[in-house]
Amino acid sequence: MTSQTIEIPTALGTVRGNLRGESASFLGIPFAQPPVGELRFAAPVPFGHWEGVLDATEHGATPQRTALAEVTLIPEPTVPGPSTLNLNVFAPVDAAFGSKLPVLVWIHGGGFVAGSPASPWYDGAGFNRDGVVTVSISYRLGFDGFGWIEDAPHNRGILDWMLALQWIQDHIASFGGDPSRVTIAGQSAGGGAVLTLLAAKGAEKLFARGYSISGAAADIPLEKAEAAGRELAGKAGVEPNIAGFSSLREEQILSLQGGVGLEAGPDANDPMAPMVALVTGGLTFGPVIDGQLLTDTVENSLRNGAGADKPLVLGSTDHEFNMAMAQHEAPLAGVDPVPLLSSFGASPELIEEYRAQHAGLSTAGLLGQFITDSMFRVKTLQYAQARDEAGAPAFLYRFSWQSPTIGGACHCLDVPFFFDCLADSHVAHIAGPNPPQELADELHSEAVGLIVNGAPGWGAYTADSPLVRVYNTPSTTADNGYSEVTLLQPAATPVN
Structure with missing residues (x-):
């Protein structure tokens, strides 16, 4: 055109x-x-x-x-x-x-x-x-x-x-x-x-x-952010201040920032070490609890009523980062998953329960699902629960339709459905040549419902009525749609 x-x-x-x-x-x-x-x-x-x-x-x-x-x-x-x-x-x-x-x-x-x-x-x-x-x-x-x-x-x-x-x-x-x-x-x-x-x-x-x-x-x-800033300055040989970092070209900082925080520990040369570090330690660069803009974790802030006046939809895909383990499928075939899950911080008791819950998955598949659940799905549930405790329920969803090309309901798969842009040439790579337009119509229109009316069209998640919208073909609204990740929930963080 x-x-x-x-x-x-x-x-x-x-x-x-x-x-x-x-x-x-x-x-x-x-x-x-x-x-x-x-x-x-x-x-x-x-x-x-x-x-x-x-x-x-x-x-x-x-x-x-x-x-x-x-x-x-x-x-x-x-x-x-x-x-x-x-x-x-x-x-x-x-x-x-x-x-x-x-x-x-x-x-x-x-x-x-x-x-x-x-x-x-x-x-x-x-x-x-x-x-x-x-x-x-x-x-x-x-x-x-x-x-x-x-x-x-x-x-x-x-x-x-x-x-x-x-x-x-x-x-x-x-x-x-x-x-x-x-x-x-x-x-x-x-x-x-x-x-x-x-x-x-x-x-x-x-x-x-x-x-x-x-x-x-x-x-x-803030302490972690400071340690990372000082580490990067040390790698670059500059003082950790504006003058020092301003002396570095953009390319120099980019070449150094990816390695910050990843060299410590005996498993630094393990190809899975970066993923273990991400799951157990979180991101190196991102929003910092600085005591000014952010005074607490997001979960605690939501539990204490932050944003309680604002309708919120939140959700995740069923297999966000499972694909991260796909390249390890053959090398991990037959390998005992227990020590690997232990490296991700799982206790022996949790590992036993998690393996029983996901019987039939390969070692790589089990690790991939654990990464997905730990990094995304359990956190999504906890944010919804925190909102409910504050008297500001959220609208919770899961995206379960599985990609015929990438496999599973992978990270990013729901974005073209949200924007209703399935005709874009890049979509076939992630969603196959014939992604279901009826699913895009449904998800997109319910997003418009939130934007226009403040509600997407299904009930909010509460402890008494834990409703979850499950996007698939067909889509449904389920009770306790995130129940399988509750075993990963840590004890509630005390409210300040």
């Missing part, structure tokens, strides 16, 4: 976008000054006005510079350039003049070190069709966004999210959006961002609803 252009006035100046039938896209609009030079490790600074007409017909630069961009299941291209703090707006054409439509804001995933808002899957045309203005945002990644620096603000990536959301509050009306009806959504690290923003001080006024897809909050203790 040949694009024409459309221009609309905003308080910051006129912006030119692409007109695509009944939808218009405005790409790469800067919400902050480029994070370079003195601003590289600073809190984001609003971009302000622009001169003349801002050409927003092509994607802006992305912060993504890592090799993970080449292996992710979601096509998330890297776009070069320094002005990486930008956003994309997708709006129904008839909404460009103050229609006050609900707004969806998408925060991409990528483990807080990769990912890009420029994915064709994040095009908001499907939501525009349903009367929803859609925005995708970028943010600083890895060490630049979340690394500890002794004289720099913590959680710069969170500050980027919040400034983007403030920009939306101030300017989305020019694109037909209603700033009082903003839903934030994201997948993987983006889902973790949604949960984090529910707990972040000062973010509560910036959005009204949340939708977390496969989200697990990082909850990095």
